[in-house]
Amino acid sequence: MIGAILFYNRPVYLQKTVKSLESNTLQPFWYFLQDGPPDKNTEKCKEVIQRSLLKGEYHQSEINISPLGQYWRVLELAEKEQPMIIFEDDMVVSPYYIQLIEKMLQQFPNSVVTAADYPNKPEPNDANLKEVFTANTNFWGYGVNGSTLKRIRPHIEYYTSFLMEKVKTNSMSKALKNRSPAEKEIRKLFGFHATGIDGAFHWAMQKEGIKNVTAIVPRGRYIGERGLNQNPTLFRKQNFHNTQEFVFHTDPDIESFIPHNNCKSDSSIIGF
DSSP states (O other): OEEEEEEOSOHHHHHHHHHHHHTOSSOOEEEEEEOSSOOHHHHHHHHHHHHSSOOEEEEEOSSOOHHHHHHHHHHHHGGGOSEEEEEESSEEEOTTHHHHHHHHHHHOTTSEEEOBOOTTSOOOOGGGTTEEEEOOOOOSSEEEEHHHHHHHHHHHHHHHHHHHHHHTOSOHHHHHHTOGGGHHHHHHHHOTTTTSHHHHHHHHHHHHTOOEEEESSOSEEEOOOSBTTBOHHHHHHTTGGGOOOOOOOSHHHHHTOOOOTTOOTTSSEEEO
16 A cells, blocks of 8 residues: 655644554555645645654655645556555544555445545444445545546546636646636536535546445544635534544454445445
8 A cells, every 4th residue: 555645834734644644553655745835834844754754755846736736646646556545734543544444445446435524424333333434525534546546537637627728727726726717617517516626536436436435433533724725714614623533442443344245335324
């Protein structure tokens, strides 16, 4: 398994994300992908990575390529044709998060899988520790096989070219920032939420019949109270301040997540 962390200019959030990932029982080889341009905060982010226990490669963009450009870096990593886990700099997870994602990918190899907490999901309890559901959610701390990303790539290529043509630019960063005049047309063609990369990603998944499989009991939570499209008021309005993660206390707990052969990945609630 390989891992990618996409980040820019938020060293405090990145520090929390990295610290939680350092505690994980399973460690992939990491690709640390920082957007640009470089400034004092990107240098602080680089220092967070240099001090961390995570092993991998650091890459710094010299210009701002936007979340869309960052996602293209992930698509390029898909050429390695390995299982991948992808984070941004605004999530903390339990020590067994990556191990669970690996197990979920083994059971649902053609899906996108995550175990993060989201508002308005089924209520977690002891009875559904081993259950997942399919939903249209944000993509945080998600696992995906390289072969699945390759199926998604042509649709993201089409979305990107359409967006840049409408905004009349060759820059993915400018296309994303200046998309407002074209939003109505974008929503009509790609779906209501497709003005952002998560929405475009979900549209591409729908085109390929790829499901987003999410654990009912969360093992990670979103902490990005401030960011490109987020602020404290919106964070609370969307109920993200109430998200939480369930933490396994012993190794046997996570080892009990053994897939059953009779599991059906097309049901809304799926048991391990």
